[in-house]
Amino acid sequence: xxxxxxxxxxxxxxxxxxxxxxxxxxxxxxxxxxxxxxxxxxxxxxxxxxxxxxxxxxxxxxxxxxxxxxxxxxxxxxxxxxxxxxxxxxxxxxxxxxxxxxxxxxxxxxxxxxxxxxxxxxxxxxxxxxxxxxxxxxxxxxxxxxxxxxxxxxxxxxxxxxxxxxxxxxxxxxxxxxxxxxxxxxxxxxxxxxxxxxxxxxxxxxxxxxxxxxxxxxxxxxxxxxxxxxxxxxxxxxxxxxxxxxxxxxxxxxxxxxxxxxxxxxxxxxxxxxxxxxxxxxxxxxxxxxxxxxxxx
Amino acid sequence: xxxxxxxxxxxxxxxxxxxxxxxxxxxxxxxxxxxxxxxxxxxxxxxxxxxxxxxxxxxxxxxxxxxxxxxxxxxxxxxxxxxxxxxxxxxxxxxxxxxxxxxxxxxxxxxxxxxxxxxxxxxxxxxxxxxxxxxxxxxxxxxxxxxxxxxxxxxxxxxxxxxxxxxxxxxxxxxxxxxxxxxxxxxxxxxxxxxxxxxxxxxxxxxxxxxxxxxxxxxxxxxxxxxxxxxxxxxxxxxxxxxxxxxxxxxxxxxxxxxxxxxxxxxxxxxxxxxxxxxxxxxxxxxxxxxxxxxxxxxxx
Numbered sequence: 307x308x309x310x311x312x313x314x315x316x317x318x319x320x321x322x323x324x325x326x327x328x329x330x331x332x333x334x335x336x337x338x339x340x341x342x343x344x345x346x347x348x349x350x351x352x353x354x355x356x357x358x359x360x361x362x363x364x365x366x367x368x369x370x371x372x373x374x375x376x377x378x379x380x381x382x383x384x385x386x387x388x389x390x391x392x393x394x395x396x397x398x399x400x401x402x403x404x405x406x407x408x409x410x411x412x413x414x415x416x417x418x419x420x421x422x423x424x425x426x427x428x429x430x431x432x433x434x435x436x437x438x439x440x441x442x443x444x445x446x447x448x449x450x451x452x453x454x455x456x457x458x459x460x461x462x463x464x465x466x467x468x469x470x471x472x473x474x475x476x477x478x479x480x481x482x483x484x485x486x487x488x489x490x491x492x493x494x495x496x497x498x499x500x501x502x503x504x505x506x507x508x509x510x511x512x513x514x515x516x517x518x519x520x521x522x523x524x525x526x527x528x529x530x531x532x533x534x535x536x537x538x539x540x541x542x543x544x545x546x547x548x549x550x551x552x553x554x555x556x557x558x559x560x561x562x563x564x565x566x567x568x569x570x571x572x573x574x575x576x577x578x579x580x581x582x583x584x585x586x587x588x589x590x591x592x593x594x595x596x597x598x599x600x601x602x603x
Numbered sequence: 604x605x606x607x608x609x610x611x612x613x614x615x616x617x618x619x620x621x622x623x624x625x626x627x628x629x630x631x632x633x634x635x636x637x638x639x640x641x642x643x644x645x646x647x648x649x650x651x652x653x654x655x656x657x658x659x660x661x662x663x664x665x666x667x668x669x670x671x672x673x674x675x676x677x678x679x680x681x682x683x684x685x686x687x688x689x690x691x692x693x694x695x696x697x698x699x700x701x702x703x704x705x706x707x708x709x710x711x712x713x714x715x716x717x718x719x720x721x722x723x724x725x726x727x728x729x730x731x732x733x734x735x736x737x738x739x740x741x742x743x744x745x746x747x748x749x750x751x752x753x754x755x756x757x758x759x760x761x762x763x764x765x766x767x768x769x770x771x772x773x774x775x776x777x778x779x780x781x782x783x784x785x786x787x788x789x790x791x792x793x794x795x796x797x798x799x800x801x802x803x804x805x806x807x808x809x810x811x812x813x814x815x816x817x818x819x820x821x822x823x824x825x826x827x828x829x830x831x832x833x834x835x836x837x838x839x840x841x842x843x844x845x846x847x848x849x850x851x852x853x854x855x856x857x858x859x860x861x862x863x864x865x866x867x868x869x870x871x872x873x874x875x876x877x878x879x880x881x882x883x884x885x886x887x888x889x890x891x892x893x894x895x896x897x898x899x900x901x902x903x904x
Contacts, residue, residue: 340690341691341694389877393881394881397884402689403884405637405689406876406880409639409876411877413870413873418870421863421866425866530694531694538691578698580702582694582695583683586683586687
């Protein structure tokens, strides 16, 4: 019983992280109807930026580093959209081309990070802070941070999407791009802001992963797969579904691995892949996706 | 500076990559199936050949087994995923590629885990053992010619034309009555089988196998090759393979420490792929478009 509560806490933290990463993914998909492969790589860059800012001569305070990294990553996201996706959007090319450029961008980012910071696993090297006991379980400080920031960011996003003009514009473009354009909305700018928001969230997710464990150059792909699994599970293009999907995967990874696989952590990573596969096999529209809305087949 | 042996070695590698790129072309270039997990087929073929060969199987049989195994796995993978649209297919295959690699790494009793398998016997055919690089080069070129002939033959056949139509507009192809699912399945199976050929050649050349040779980076490299060579253009794929293997080795020769050299190479090739895709989305040497064909009726006039 005690184990279960601890596992649930772990699931919340892990799930919160995946949910954060997944939101950015879902946002971009809802706008562009297109899977952004480089999303996880942006998260990785965010994580490494924090590493660089806290450990180099700058020695920035962690919170400050997070903020700077988020801003820079948002900027990076906008640049990526400009360079790698917009030129293709304006020409009618096959669905293959944007996927290829996204993959190319991921590899470029991974290469740059490796050149600057090396190929080894790095940690943030911060002093270990004691956590708290919540009932029978122990919550580490980092887990608390993840859960807290995850929830607050999601609330902020909800507020953005439902109460602001930008949010309304985003929803309009995601619903019907051409119509929104005829109504005078600057679609390019809105797409850029979606990328900025998504990348910012990705950077937070990446930074939290780095905080919780460590950073390494290939973490981008891991994040991409997990985010995509969460989004597919929740229903492609549905931001709230992505959040639910993220938490479910977090749950499966922690509780599932413990009870089903006897706690063999080596297969923990494969859970996300397995989920993805099952979702695509059995219910490609995801939990909340509408069957007609998603052109899966 | 460049010894004959070195040259032969590079050519063998180039030939193996040529076979791999032709195989990827079958799926991606011709049919438009974005298979991001292609390296897994290479790996499955390689491991199959390695394990069987270590158990005493003759070369031609383990190559055949590798091809069949790859085809089988492709069919299994294709069953659920080929119904999906490009984006989903890409991520699903990427995930499957990583699962395959996890299996290579973790199923230690079968695959030797991260340590891999060593001492794989040399290839021998009709009593001739291919120990020297020069001889192996001959063997691999022979395999390449066979694979190339098969690929080109299929490409220019009615089967190939349907595959290309699927790439261009699957719904249109379906409306012409073609069972696209069946065609896509075959394309994937053939693509995987060819990768299996490359896999078994690879293990008999290197005589060693470990999971690090089958990462997504390989798939990426192959993707770059077929983009530069032109999607669906098999000759272009071969030429681009030779070129890129040469470039890769050349970059290695510059003498940078591997810690910088490897990611730098990745960076350069990544930028190259980005540029090629944005500037020439169909590859640098696109297929000749058949705009119109003179009919006898028109000629008569």
